Amino acid sequence: MRGARPTKMERKLPSPLPLPARERLRVRAAELAARYASTRAATEQLCAPLAVDDYGAQSMPDASPAKWHLAHTSWFFETFVLQREAGYHPPHPRYEVLFNSYYNSVGEQYPRPRRGLLTRPTVEEVYHYRRHVDAAVAARLDGHGGPLPAARLDVIELGLHHEQQHQELLLTDVKHLLSCNPLRPVYRPRQPGATGAPLPSGWVAFSAGVYEVGHDGHGFAFDNETPRHRVFLEPFALATRLVTNGDYLAFIEDGGYTRPELWLAEGWDVVRQQGWTAPLYWKRHDAGWQLFTLAGMRAVDVAEPLCHVSYYEADAYARWAGARLPREAEWEVAAATVEDGGNFVEAGHFHPIPLTAPSPAGNVVQLFGDVWEWTQSAYSAYPGYRPAAGALGEYNGKFMCNQLVLRGGSCATPASHIRATYRNFFPPGARWQFSGIRLARDA
Amino acid sequence: MRGARPTKMERKLPSPLPLPARERLRVRAAELAARYASTRAATEQLCAPLAVDDYGAQSMPDASPAKWHLAHTSWFFETFVLQREAGYHPPHPRYEVLFNSYYNSVGEQYPRPRRGLLTRPTVEEVYHYRRHVDAAVAARLDGHGGPLPAARLDVIELGLHHEQQHQELLLTDVKHLLSCNPLRPVYRPRQPGATGAPLPSGWVAFSAGVYEVGHDGHGFAFDNETPRHRVFLEPFALATRLVTNGDYLAFIEDGGYTRPELWLAEGWDVVRQQGWTAPLYWKRHDAGWQLFTLAGMRAVDVAEPLCHVSYYEADAYARWAGARLPREAEWEVAAATVEDGGNFVEAGHFHPIPLTAPSPAGNVVQLFGDVWEWTQSAYSAYPGYRPAAGALGEYNGKFMCNQLVLRGGSCATPASHIRATYRNFFPPGARWQFSGIRLARDA
Amino acid sequence: MRGARPTKMERKLPSPLPLPARERLRVRAAELAARYASTRAATEQLCAPLAVDDYGAQSMPDASPAKWHLAHTSWFFETFVLQREAGYHPPHPRYEVLFNSYYNSVGEQYPRPRRGLLTRPTVEEVYHYRRHVDAAVAARLDGHGGPLPAARLDVIELGLHHEQQHQELLLTDVKHLLSCNPLRPVYRPRQPGATGAPLPSGWVAFSAGVYEVGHDGHGFAFDNETPRHRVFLEPFALATRLVTNGDYLAFIEDGGYTRPELWLAEGWDVVRQQGWTAPLYWKRHDAGWQLFTLAGMRAVDVAEPLCHVSYYEADAYARWAGARLPREAEWEVAAATVEDGGNFVEAGHFHPIPLTAPSPAGNVVQLFGDVWEWTQSAYSAYPGYRPAAGALGEYNGKFMCNQLVLRGGSCATPASHIRATYRNFFPPGARWQFSGIRLARDA
């Protein structure tokens, strides 16, 4: 989950009586200053339940310590905004290597699997670093040193979306870390009211035709969502709701994890090598299946949307169910027809929640929030795709191989971060994100 | 490279005065008997240059010993044709496990990376096994035991295409094995006349629109080529010819293997971990680049089509050249406009050969034969795809993950095996096939 | 470095007028109470320079987090002393698994390579746990609940030596962790006065004969030092002093790391696989060799004893120097002739220091402290060796395979912990301990 080129932001504020360019920049800078403050604060708010001890550990190469997320997101603003200003002197020049994630154009990187060994700077020092960067960015947005050019404002906006991506990763990485501890620590106690009863699932049909997908340039988007372009879709149908734990239990009980004919060859290899018998975080107890959540261990709720499955599991489940996973264009066509509300991080559940009522009028629901929905589409370039120039061109394009697209955001995604054209991507074996399943079929 | 469901073979012989069904079956069986004999003989012909010593070794997990190919292709006919006949008694019941490649529905498999340890049965015994299977299949095709039903004839036809796939693999696996030997053994001396001079490359433009791709059901196709369906293509252009060694040398000399900005992140990791500095089989000598071929080591010929590159290298080269790789539908649309002749295995070059004249009228040439052309399309199911029923459903579908499609066949492909809709597939790091590059771009 | 059965403690206090047994126990308990308090405090004192952030990280599977050392040493007293008292209720029963190092007889263990993931209990909670254990042990030593039997006092004494072993490991593990950080954090600034000038080395000869080695039972010893037994030694000589950095630089400059004929086959494999060109923590800079110490990076001092070499390097150096490494019995025979003073952890150098004057009368010096001295003796059981009964029998004996004995203690060893019969042991590739070289030769 990484992001990109902020294109044509000016289209965002069409005005019959256009403001002078300079004034437009000032207004946009003020707006960004407010979003900057709230977005940066939101990241730190997610860290509030952590002990100092929790910030530094890295539970696997794919995950990063919370402290690293805090520092890297600040490094992003320092590197791509502050460092490009004449006369800026970084207080800690060696952070450039420590907190560079993967930007070869910027320079060397500290090896990713060893991030947990960076006990210095300390958590306290990293917060100081954040304060330093925040003050400098705020000053620039406030006009100190002259007005920021549009291109620099674009980068700040990109940086805020980047920060939101790391908010989600911070949560999923902390969850994975805590799950490794036999004490099963609680991040935040469960909120009341996140329950429901199983509801039936139906199908919504879509007809064949040429559709437009991809971002149209109004408002922010990552470069990988562009350009908007045409696709032909044969007739298809999408399930009205997400697959639930109850649905998936039927798969497990039907021998799902022991029947090779249901699996991709590569998935079956992983099942055997890793000994998978259930989604990540599930444990079978005498009294039935339990799962680990950010609120600790509890019983599996059959009405709840399934999460923490890999693409391999999603694909095998779909095959077992006589269906398939959606193509990303199919998902986007459907998503264009609905509101984008849902169970996002601001709701404070930190977990998908059950539906409490049937889909009105048989519409597709739960497209946004709750869980990222695996699609069968490999993550690749849209026709006419051009990565951003310079180092930020590394944001998205270089990952277009051996990854699958997921759509719709999750219970760990900030609401303002998601949209119908948003393309998340992970390799097929990834399970530690809040990833789930929506079925599709040929009509 | 694996194959599938032979659909609707009967359409192949439309006749104004339809033969009685029984007679149609008899005619088709006779035709298949002839193809069976020639195809099986062709496999053995490819082994003629091998010493007994060469048959058994396995140079890497992806490759198989020549002896295993000989046995497995026979196992295929025994398992899917002979074993389904009442009263058949296999002479070597334990071969079922030894020579099963990946058919979980059939039963257990001997571990793939250990095929080189099967010194028994000996080469001589495997040839006896082939004789046994050949006699039994020929007898059945000749009508002994009653006429074969159409479904069984379909499987025999599939088996012949399967055998042809293994002919190509046998050659690429032998090449890899011989390349591991510092003595650089020669499989067959080079034929005269396989030279030429570099020629310029141009572009052929194609307009946007809805196109049909996939197999239409007339004649044999693997299940992964079906069903024929519609796609929308934005305007694009394809290079008139393949990328040559000379073209690629310019990339190498421009630091291609040392510049991360040209590479997919995953590709760059592989370049560093494996220390890649050139295509597989290239060695830098004092006198310049040499390459290993089935005719031994020789100097790199700049006019010759490049081969033995991975998807990562193909993608990086295209980015360096300011272009991209084709989508598979783009390739297929172009291929529908040309004849399917080319440099196939029957030509006896066992290596791509230079063009000897410019493309007539600026057309796209070299689409068939010479080298498999990497596309940017992940190998996935066509809309409406249904795998074959039973064990043969494992032929193609279960590999639809983390592989890229290649098109057009190579100098190791039998001419009668290839067609415009044919989809080969390999993971992005694979280099031991005759895989090369054709450029594309957005128009 | 792990320890064992306290044998025949009573011999330690021979008295012409023996005290009544009960009084003897009381006196010994009082003495142990004082040592318990000071030893436990010393561990925590070593942690004083650490930030909370530093306590939890694990830099490699062989090392443990400081927090884990603090908890495990407490677990040891809880498990082997408190838990064996009727009526003891552990405040955190699940710590039994978390902080068990390798005692299969006690039960399951949390996987060693994942100790860095135990962010809970926090550092603060672990210090609370120490307080709890300390109060309970002190109360028992003070006679609450009745006098402790001799066997239990033996275990407490063992626990104190165990704690001292972990003091050394804590330091070497922290050093390794800090070395992984490009910021090169300083544990404690260097003390003044730890310098000197290079001095020549000589040889001290010992004659052939039957010698006694091993512990005689007066005072504490680990079970692996017993029983005292006879060995025959052919005539030999030991170098008067340790090998210095200057000595070793001559080896490096003579191509030591590039000449296979100097190395054990296994050592040469490691040199090539790991790319070794110098001892651990050495870096070549433009201005010459630097090394990382607990006081940060500084120039290599040629007069200083060499440290952080593996057995492979020690062996290769000795071969290059036309000598060999000592046998452990040779070392022990020599050590029996000298005082056991030296540069131990209490000196606060946390690094070996140069000699400031030639060895008086050509004696062997630096046998104790500074660096552990690799011997050529594989770690194995003495004739008549019996491991302690019960779980504590796992302390030493089960490691008697593929390890070499080191002798004499180091600058990280507590002075009261070492003795001439002490056997430390590590696998031949280990470099993160303060391990160095003394030469020997056949006389």
Place this chain on the structure above:
Amino acid sequence: MRGARPTKMERKLPSPLPLPARERLRVRAAELAARYASTRAATEQLCAPLAVDDYGAQSMPDASPAKWHLAHTSWFFETFVLQREAGYHPPHPRYEVLFNSYYNSVGEQYPRPRRGLLTRPTVEEVYHYRRHVDAAVAARLDGHGGPLPAARLDVIELGLHHEQQHQELLLTDVKHLLSCNPLRPVYRPRQPGATGAPLPSGWVAFSAGVYEVGHDGHGFAFDNETPRHRVFLEPFALATRLVTNGDYLAFIEDGGYTRPELWLAEGWDVVRQQGWTAPLYWKRHDAGWQLFTLAGMRAVDVAEPLCHVSYYEADAYARWAGARLPREAEWEVAAATVEDGGNFVEAGHFHPIPLTAPSPAGNVVQLFGDVWEWTQSAYSAYPGYRPAAGALGEYNGKFMCNQLVLRGGSCATPASHIRATYRNFFPPGARWQFSGIRLARDA
């Protein structure tokens, strides 16, 4: 198992009336010529049951193909004898790299784990190579080109012992290879008469004292057996016979493989990681334990000496039995008291055989032949040890790390190859040699 410096061969022929030096050389050359012919023929005789297919495969990195053994032993004579003669021109100069095992002083080596990929030279070509070397060596021994100097004769003698070591390895490597094949091919059918009934085991006591061990220089020995030197042994006892399959079954049935307290820590890790539940080549069937032999699968015979156990298993068994493994000096002291007859390769059993009668007068029996006996002694240099000069100095010394000494030879050892001072060595996890157990204890 590798060998060394032939020292002081002249002592072998003490004569009252010494022959002239030149005549002595001639006599010795003639004697060696006869041994050369018979030893070389014996190697090829062991290959008689192999198909060409069997010669080339390598079943694991520790093993080598039979063809490689045939070529390497010839390479040894070519490199260390023929190449040192002026005017010798090797017919295949590139064999120098292909068939060099580990002599860095000679030059580069083809990577050991890839020996199975050398399909060329073919088996036939390797036999031609042997013929060439044999003719050249025979001519020199016959005096063509002048008399061979003593030093060269020493090397030829070493080469014959080297060849005998490879005879044993060839057999154990072929056994391992065939065991990987589910067809369980038979190397040679079992001979009649290799059965017996279980007999009780007793103890023979040896008193404490200074003993001499090591080779005294009369006759051939490897350098690692020298010099003869003194050791002090505390009183000990050795079991009269080898541990049998029946003895070991009691260990298995008592939960031997599931009780960590019986195992070295490293051994227990291996047991769990590799899933060991019995010796190598044992399989549990419904009807009881079966084992794979060079005569195929058959039932485990309880009277037969146990073989194919690792040091870890030998050590665990001894602990379970309340005993220990012998030290190598203890074994040698005992062996000096007995005849060196036994079940060697010439007997044609290719497997240990049961005792048919109790040990006469309670003596130690089965010290020679049947199985190599694990000792608890790490393989290390004797006091005063000096490796041979030049490349042959790599023969033994560089392996003195992380290996244990085994004594006495096995059913795959040529009778003329073994002696009481002979030191074989393998790492503790090795199981594919004919390695078994004799118990010892402190007296």
